[in-house]
Amino acid sequence: MTAPAIVLVAAGPDEPAVSETLHTISASLQASRPDLRISLARLGDGKPALTDVIAGLVSRDVAEAVLIPLDLTSAATHPTTLDGIIHSPDIHLAVARPVGPATEVLNILDERVREALHRGGALEIDGLVLAAPQGGDVRGASLLARRARQWAAHHRLPVQLAVDDGTGRATASAISSLRSQGRRHIAVGSLFLTPSGSYQAHAQAALRAGAIAVTAPIGDSPHLRQLILARYAFGAMELLDGTPTQLPVDDLDSDDG
Template identity: 40%
Template sequence: MAAPALVALAHGSRDPRSAATIRALVDEVRAVRPDLKVEPAFLELSRPGFQTVVDRLVKAGHDEIVVVPLLLTEAHHATVDVPAAVAQATERHPEVRIQATDVLGLEACFLQVLDERLREALREARVRELDALVLAAAGSSDPLANQAVARLARVWGSHHKLPVTAAYASAAPPATGEAVRAFRAEGRRHIAVASLFLAPGFLPDRAAELALEAGAVAVSAPLGAHPEVARVVLARYAVGAVELVPV
């Protein structure tokens, strides 16, 4: 029996770099599991749309699909948009079993990716000294999602033995510029910002712009198509595939 197809479901963006990054991440997943049918899909703004991808998979003969939401927090997209999209697809294809997994979330291994991306940014900026860090994320109207980012920031700061502030690009304070200025008001001058975003787009760009204007010495690229991220995608898929097995 063939393994369920894997749909890596991202939100989507008007910025073409975002979709390109998601496709590159899917390529990383395929490299690890060439035996699986793995397809990227988007909730909105980018193509192909989720319903289109499901239609293609059904036409190709797949009757089991595991959907892995490429989201870092359990916010509105995870709790409302993804379940609605899956419900619509299930209604359109009642003969197909479609299982959505947990979101990627904020895995501890992502701190390794943050460190790698930040080291790249520091080398490019020729920065060798740091006295504070800012962890920049999208931000949410859901305080629990923001609290999850703040917890990860504390873990990251403890690892590096540096003060760390979580900052948000939308929906919640502080913004990255405010976080950088607060550290500078304490007398710190070597402040770097790590981008806790999966892919490039308007929010990461805005967070970086505000941070640099406020005096940050470097801002990292988003997590991107990294093997660690691909491994988490496959870990979520494995759980979803098991849940499709009849009891």
């Protein structure tokens, strides 16, 4: 029996830059794992629609698939629209946990910060902002706060968390808070998956507020691919067991101060 297929499920606007980034992530994952069948599906108005992707898998006699939400701010819940799809009589489906704000995203943000500082010719920073779009679940919000603390401890710098509503106001407010503490060389780490309109508004607001560097979206990354494959492994185990299981969430047991 072949391994279950992977379906990367992404929300967000149907914009060319967003679609290009998502297709790059999917193609890169496929290149790294040619033994797996990997598809990209979009929720909302994006194409290809998830129902069409599932129908395509069924037409190719694929028996099982794991749906992986490409959501960086939710830790345990998935879009409710998936609930009506996973009970298909024609294919056995499981929904993995979202990618979420896992510890590994800090490695990606570090890489993106270095790239942004290099582009801007900056030599040092004395403050950081960890910015993410709003819309995650309660556990995701808790983990985001923890990631901000971990990032601060790792770099020994103050880190301000900003959960942005798509206008950039939260990012600008976080930068202003650091500047009021005397910080003048502030870099912004953007926990946005794609260069959506919300990301653009956040980045522009950050620069207007005085940030010396704003990272590019997460986009394609070896760390992201590893996270996706880890979510897939647990989802495939659920299919193997044949019964729903409570998949573990990073750092669920305790929270640091």
